[in-house]
Amino acid sequence: MGAIITLSLLGILVLYLGLYKAKSLLLPVTMLGLLLALGFEIAAWNTGEAPIYNGMVLFDNFALAFSIVCIFITGLVLLLSKEYFSSISKNVAEYYCLILFSLSGALMVCSYHNFAMLFVGIEVMSVALYILVGIRKSDFSSNEAALKYFLMGAFSTGFLLFGITLLYGATGTFDITGVKNYLLSNPTTISPLFYGGILLLLVGLLFKIGAAPFHFWTPDVYDGAPILITTYMSTVVKVASFAGFIKLFSYVFAPLQDFWTPVLLVIIVVTLFIGNITAMKQTSFKRMLAYSSISHAGYMLFAIISLGANANSSILVYGLAYSLASVAAFAGLILVKRSHGSDQFIAFDGLGKTNPLLALVITVAMLSLAGIPLTAGFIGKFMLFSGAMADYHVILLVMAVINAAIGIFYYLRVVVHMYFYPSTVGQDTLVVPVSFNVVLIITLLLTVLVGVYPNCIISLL
Amino acid sequence: MNNLFILLLLPVASAILLAFAKSSSTAKWIALVLSLVQVALTIPFLCAFIPDASVQFEQSFEWISSLNIRFHVGLDGISLPLVLLTNGLFPLIILSTFSRDYKHSFYALASFMQFGLLLVFTALDAFTFYVGWEAALIPIYFICALWGEGDRIRVNLKFFIYTFFGSLLMLIAILYLAQQTPNKDFEWASFAALEIGENAQRWLFWAFFIAFAIKIPVFPFHTWQPDTYTNAPTAGTMLLAGIMLKMGTYGVIRWLIPVIPFGTSVYGTVALVLCIIGIVYASIIAFKQQNAKRLIAYSSIAHVGLITAGIFAWNQDGLQGALLQMVNHGISVIGLFLVLDIIKSRTSTLNLSELGGLAYNMPKLAVFFVIIMMGAVGLPLTNGFVGEFLLLKSLYSIDIWYAVFAGLTLIFGAVYMLRLFQKSMLGVLDSKYVNVYDVRGTEIIVLSIVSALIILLGIFPNELLKLSEASVNQLIQSIKF
Numbered sequence: 019m020g021a022i023i024t025l026s027l028l029g030i031l032v033l034y035l036g037l038y039k040a041k042s043l044l045l046p047v048t049m050l051g052l053l054l055a056l057g058f059e060i061a062a063w064n065t066g067e068a069p070i071y072n073g074m075v076l077f078d079n080f081a082l083a084f085s086i087v088c089i090f091i092t093g094l095v096l097l098l099s100k101e102y103f104s105s106i107s108k109n110v111a112e113y114y115c116l117i118l119f120s121l122s123g124a125l126m127v128c129s130y131h132n133f134a135m136l137f138v139g140i141e142v143m144s145v146a147l148y149i150l151v152g153i154r155k156s157d158f159s160s161n162e163a164a165l166k167y168f169l170m171g172a173f174s175t176g177f178l179l180f181g182i183t184l185l186y187g188a189t190g191t192f193d194i195t196g197v198k199n200y201l202l203s204n205p206t207t208i209s210p211l212f213y214g215g216i217l218l219l220l221v222g223l224l225f226k227i228g229a230a231p232f233h234f235w236t237p238d239v240y241d242g243a244p245i246l247i248t249t250y251m252s253t254v255v256k257v258a259s260f261a262g263f264i265k266l267f268s269y270v271f272a273p274l275q276d277f278w279t280p281v282l283l284v285i286i287v288v289t290l291f292i293g294n295i296t297a298m299k300q301t302s303f304k305r306m307l308a309y310s311s312i313s314h315a316g317y318m319l320f321a322i323i324s325l326g327a328n329a330n331s332s333i334l335v336y337g338l339a340y341s342l343a344s345v346a347a348f349a350g351l352i353l354v355k356r357s358h359g360s361d362q363f364i365a366f367d368g369l370g371k372t373n374p375l376l377a378l379v380i381t382v383a384m385l386s387l388a389g390i391p392l393t394a395g396f397i398g399k400f401m402l403f404s405g406a407m408a409d410y411h412v413i414l415l416v417m418a419v420i421n422a423a424i425g426i427f428y429y430l431r432v433v434v435h436m437y438f439y440p441s442t443v444g445q446d447t448l449v450v451p452v453s454f455n456v457v458l459i460i461t462l463l464l465t466v467l468v469g470v471y472p473n474c475i476i477s478l479l
Numbered sequence: 480m481n482n483l484f485i486l487l488l489l490p491v492a493s494a495i496l497l498a499f500a501k502s503s504s505t506a507k508w509i510a511l512v513l514s515l516v517q518v519a520l521t522i523p524f525l526c527a528f529i530p531d532a533s534v535q536f537e538q539s540f541e542w543i544s545s546l547n548i549r550f551h552v553g554l555d556g557i558s559l560p561l562v563l564l565t566n567g568l569f570p571l572i573i574l575s576t577f578s579r580d581y582k583h584s585f586y587a588l589a590s591f592m593q594f595g596l597l598l599v600f601t602a603l604d605a606f607t608f609y610v611g612w613e614a615a616l617i618p619i620y621f622i623c624a625l626w627g628e629g630d631r632i633r634v635n636l637k638f639f640i641y642t643f644f645g646s647l648l649m650l651i652a653i654l655y656l657a658q659q660t661p662n663k664d665f666e667w668a669s670f671a672a673l674e675i676g677e678n679a680q681r682w683l684f685w686a687f688f689i690a691f692a693i694k695i696p697v698f699p700f701h702t703w704q705p706d707t708y709t710n711a712p713t714a715g716t717m718l719l720a721g722i723m724l725k726m727g728t729y730g731v732i733r734w735l736i737p738v739i740p741f742g743t744s745v746y747g748t749v750a751l752v753l754c755i756i757g758i759v760y761a762s763i764i765a766f767k768q769q770n771a772k773r774l775i776a777y778s779s780i781a782h783v784g785l786i787t788a789g790i791f792a793w794n795q796d797g798l799q800g801a802l803l804q805m806v807n808h809g810i811s812v813i814g815l816f817l818v819l820d821i822i823k824s825r826t827s828t829l830n831l832s833e834l835g836g837l838a839y840n841m842p843k844l845a846v847f848f849v850i851i852m853m854g855a856v857g858l859p860l861t862n863g864f865v866g867e868f869l870l871l872k873s874l875y876s877i878d879i880w881y882a883v884f885a886g887l888t889l890i891f892g893a894v895y896m897l898r899l900f901q902k903s904m905l906g907v908l909d910s911k912y913v914n915v916y917d918v919r920g921t922e923i924i925v926l927s928i929v930s931a932l933i934i935l936l937g938i939f940p941n942e943l944l945k946l947s948e949a950s951v952n953q954l955i956q957s958i959k960f
Contacts, residue, residue: 328545390617391610397543400606400650404546407654415654419647426640438624438632476545 019070019077020058021085022122022129024051029118036111045100048114052093059086069131073193081129083334083478084261088124088254091341092117094460095250097453098349102246106154113150117250120146124258133182133192136262140178140226143255144171150250151243163242170225170235178222184215198270205273216271216278223266226259227315230289237296240308245355248304249348252311253341260318264333268325275325282323283414289316290421298428303351304361306428307344310387313421314340317402320418324405331479332405336398338475339386339468343395346383346461349454350376357448366432368441373448377436379458384429386465389422394468401476481523483536483552483601486562489517490594497587506583507576510590514570517593521566528559530945532953534603542606547657547664551604556950557802560943561600561729564806565722568813569593571928572717575817577921578824581714585626588618592718599726605653605665608734612646612726619718626712634706641703642693649690652683656738670738671957677741684742687735688750694727695783697750698757708776713820716772720779720816721809728783728805731790732798732954740958747791754788755884757781762891766898771822771829774899775815778855781888782808788885789870792877793958798951799944800869806943807854807862807936814851814929818844821922822903825915831899836908841917845904847926852900854933856893862936 028051035043059082066077075081096117103110123142130136148171152164186192188209189200201208221232228236240248271278293313300306318336321329351361353376358365370377386395399422406415450458468475493513500506528535537553554562573586591614598611616639624635653665660669675683692700708716736743743750758781765777786804789797821844822837823829838845850861857863867889875882918926936943 331545385617391613396613401546403650404654404657407651407658410658412651412655415651419644419651422647423640423644426643427636430636430639434624434632434636437621472543473541473545476543 019075020062021055021089022125024055024058025118025122025125028052028055029115029122032111032114032118036109036115041104041110044111044114045096048096048118049093051118052089052096056086056089056093059089069195073195074132074135075126075129076131077129079479080265080330081261084128084257084337085125087334087338087341088121088128088258091253091257091345092121092250094345094457095246095253097457098249098345098352099246100451100453102244102352106244112153116146116150120144120150120250121254124254127258127262130262130265131194133185133194133197136266137175137179137182139262140259141175143258144175144226147171147247147251147255150247151239153247154244157242159238159242160244161242163239166235166242167239174222174225174232176222177218177225181215181218181220181222184211184218188212188215194266194270201270201273208274213274213277216274217281219266220278220281223259223263224285227256227263227318228312229285229315229319230292230312231285233289233292233312233315236312237305237308240311241302241305245304245348245352248308249345252307253344256311256315257337257341260333260337264322264329267322268329272325279323282319283411286316286319286323286414287417289313289319290417294421294424294428298424300428301363302361303347303354303363303366303432306363306431307347307351310425310428311344313425314387316421317399317418320402320406320414323411323414324402324409326405326408328401328476329405331476332398332401334479335394335401335468335472335475339394339398339465342461342465343383343386346379346458346465347387349457349461350380350383353448353450353454363431363435364439364442366435367439368436369448370437372441373450375455376448376450376458379462380436381433382462382465384433386469388426388429392466392469394465394472397469397472481527481536483524483538483554486517486520486524486566487552487594487597487601489513489520490590490597493517494587494590494594497583497590500583500586503580503582506586507573507581510573510586511570511577513590514566514573514593517566518570521563524554524559525563528554528946530556530949532556532949537603539603546606547662548606549604549664549666550607551666552598552601552607553603554601556947557732557798557954558600558729559946560802560806561725562597564725564809565593565596565600568717568721568809571813571925572714572721574921575717575813575820575925576714579713579820581626581712585622585714588622589714589718592618592622592723596722596726600729603667605657605667605670605734607665608667608730609646609650609653612649612730613643615723615726616642616646619715619723622715622718623707623711626715627710628712629710630706631710634703634710638703638707641700645690645693645700648686652686655679655683667733670734673738675739675741680739680742681745684735684739684746687730687739688746691727691730691735692750692753694730695724695787696727696780697753697784697787698760698780699753701757701761701780704780705773705776708779709770709773713816716816717813720776720812724779724783725805725809728786728790728801731787732801736790736793737954737958743791743793747793751788751791751881754784754791755881757784758788758885758888759891762888762895766891766895768895769831771819771831771834771899771903772816774831774895775812775819778892778895779808779812781892782812782855785867785870785885785888788881789873792870792873792881793955794873794876795951795955796869796876797873798955799947800866800873802947802951803936803940803943804863804866804870807866807933810929810932810936811851811855811863814847814926814933815855817922817925817929818848818851821918826912831902833909834903834912835906836904837912837915838904839908840912840915841904843923844918844926847918847930848900848904850930850933851926852896854937856896857889860934860937862933862940864937865940 595615
């Protein structure tokens with residue numbers, strides 16, 4: 019709880035700092051606040067067994083682990099922000115404040131124990147994002163993205179809320195343990211309202227994670243939003259949404275697995291193919307990452323259909339691996355775009371020669387996203403696949419394998435451009451600031467560390 | 480000093496060190512010295528190895544505890560020859576690059592690949608095996624695509640996706656097998672002890688076989704190979720043909736047949752026939768080639784086809800012949816590619832119609848070429864003879880027609896190799912090539928070592944055969960179809 023309060027207060031503090039024109043203090047104060055929040059979370063490790071505040075939130079190790087990942091990734095994203103925000107807007111404080119508010123929403127989604135808190139968390143997380151996506155007021159694509167995201171988001175929130183209402187109608191409680199007990203005590207006489215509620219909740223959550231066929235907003239929004247906001251959305255928001263998703267389905271709806279598994283199976287296969295095949299056709303690195311994020315949502319859904327002993331830790335590892343790789347890739351994109359003015363693949367030409375470290379980090383990130391051994395992404399995929407194998411979803415795995423092979427095609431494309439094509443812009447103008455170097459090296463080391471010795475993460479849950 | 484872990488760790492350490500090397504000339508020397516250290520570290524294993532059927536020098540650490548994955552490596556008579564091959568060939572490959580222009584990153588990638596290869600050959604845990612399998616693929620992709628020529632980007636992407644898809648199929652099979660084991664672990668021993676249902680074995684066989692067949696490559700999964708070999712830099716081709724394809728044949732011996740005996744008994748004949756079709760098919764195509772490197776690439780398909788056929792014959796001669804021939808093929812093919820590389824560096828072409836009469840100016844090269852060619856063709860008193868003899872004998876013991884068709888590889892091999900020699904070395908010397916100079920420096924060293932090994936293994940194959948005898952025998956006794 020300390021972390022959520024800290025982050026909310028920090029947001030307000032940052033807003034005041036902006037008001038008093040203390041721009042140089044923004045980043046240090048925010049980072050200190052994040053460290054403090056991280057400290058609160060670590061201090062609470064192994065202490066939360068029972069839900070607190072009338073059963074509203076539960077800070078068990080599951081919630082804490084996901085919260086720590088969210089805070090950590092946000093820290094990395096903000097480290098990249100030093101010159102980025104000031105280059106696109108005058109009011110830098112807004113960014114920090116909105117991201118912090120959104121983060122506190124994400125933490126609520128990780129730790130809810132009541133449907134009301136789930137809803138509040140998702141809304142706090144999203145409303146801040148609607149503004150962030152459209153924060154470049156004069157930019158046409160940013161405006162389009164914001165409008166699309168807002169309309170779609172509002173729509174999905176409606177579904178979510180309607181689903182929660184139906185569940186309440188069937189069970190008479192918002193408490194997730196209460197709903198679970200209802201299921202356990204009436205295994206045969208479950209109200210039809212309940213089934214409808216599950217489906218509507220599923221639609222709402224699938225919207226948030228960007229799974230097909232509810233993915234149409236993702237490419238345009240990810241493409242139109244400022245790159246750092248895209249980074250934040252495709253990492254922290256996705257990890258938090260998945261934490262909320264798996265908690266709901268593994269803890270509450272697990273007894274009805276036979277009902278929702280077929281639905282999810284279809285959704286996974288469609289998501290994988292749509293994400294991968296469209297990603298293959300992109301010429302822009304940013305849009306490629308947007309579509310590939312759809313396919314990663316498909317892989318992460320594997321954990322929800324298998325719900326084995328390792329489901330939680332596999333989502334954690336996969337989410338962390340995916341977030342680290344995305345942060346590295348987007349950091350590279352920011353630098354390339356700043357010097358070449360383009361986010362197409364050809365802008366990466368010759369990067370392997372002109373900037374070996376950056377090229378190496380992007381390469382490892384791509385290999386991790388593609389799931390090559392000795393990177394974190396492989397461990398994540400391996401755990402998800404072995405979970406799916408425990409339920410003998412062999413056909414599903416074959417589909418996943420075909421998609422992983424397709425994935426190689428577009429992940430390697432940027433590597434090919436970096437190493438095998440000569441640089442197009444004669445003298446290189448790409449300057450890597452220190453903060454970027456720090457982030458790049460942290461992501462590289464963690465990706466390899468988790469890839470080589472995954473026990474350090476898996477044993478947490 | 481016979482800790483297998485150190486043997487595996489040194490290439491990784493070399494790779495990291497070499498990645499930070501300042502200039503390519505120092506990197507060359509560091510790489511050479513470290514690969515020689517690796518050879519020195521291998522010798523204690525050879526001396527301390529007891530040629531019985533047991534697994535020796537085992538190292539086992541907990542890796543991912545919640546999934547029961549262990550880092551488990553060890554050596555027996557089947558993996559030792561391949562470890563020797565890998566560590567023995569590496570200094571030669573590095574030495575052969577001395578007169579060429581490679582950057583320090585090449586040596587770093589090659590060392591990392593060595594780690595992957597050794598991991599594959601020593602792994603006793605399926606997860607460890609898979610990690611090594613992929614860890615060897617990434618560096619060779621970069622080596623071939625960075626220093627290759629021609630249509631290298633498209634060709635290597637095809638190679639990568641092809642093999643990656645194969646390995647993912649294997650991954651599914653591994654996950655399925657691990658699910659069947661009592662402790663849900665990935666140990667080779669528990670895989671081999673499994674009794675899997677017949678229907679499952681049918682698809683498991685293909686999942687493993689396709690992965691290995693792409694790597695070897697077995698007809699009709701070979702389509703990536705000629706292009707990749709032809710466009711790769713010579714050192715990359717040496718790594719691919721000399722060592723990497725043995726991962727596939729080793730995989731068949733270690734992971735396919737012992738784990739999936741019923742599947743093998745059903746489809747093993749199909750695989751054997753595919754191998755033999757590949758032998759005849761690749762030999763005929765090799766005969767038609769104008770590009771010398773492409774010719775060797777096709778001849779390589781024929782040779783490994785014979786090796787794989789011998790493995791699927793599954794008897795003492797077949798397996799021992801296959802192991803011996805894996806080593807022999809590695810040595811010969813490295814020699815052949817080096818000879819071609821030398822010719823190309825002097826004449827800047829490998830087109831047979833443009834070459835001719837080089838023996839006038841390059842008498843030493845001609846001598847080395849003859850010795851290496853005799854080894855590749857399988858003439859008595861060279862290394863190729865013993866291996867091919869054992870392989871054909873094993874095929875003969877199953878069915879004479881297998882042996883007849885597989886035996887064509889010897890005849891065809893002699894024809895296209897002699898044609899290669901004749902077109903390049905003999906005939907009239909073109910006036911363009913009057914000034915070409917003979918082999919010198921490091922080239923002589925590498926070619927002499929290769930030629931010496933070819934003759935030495937041809938006369939004393941027993942030392943190598945003894946290493947694998949007991950292990951092969953035990954493996955064959957334990958798996959009966």
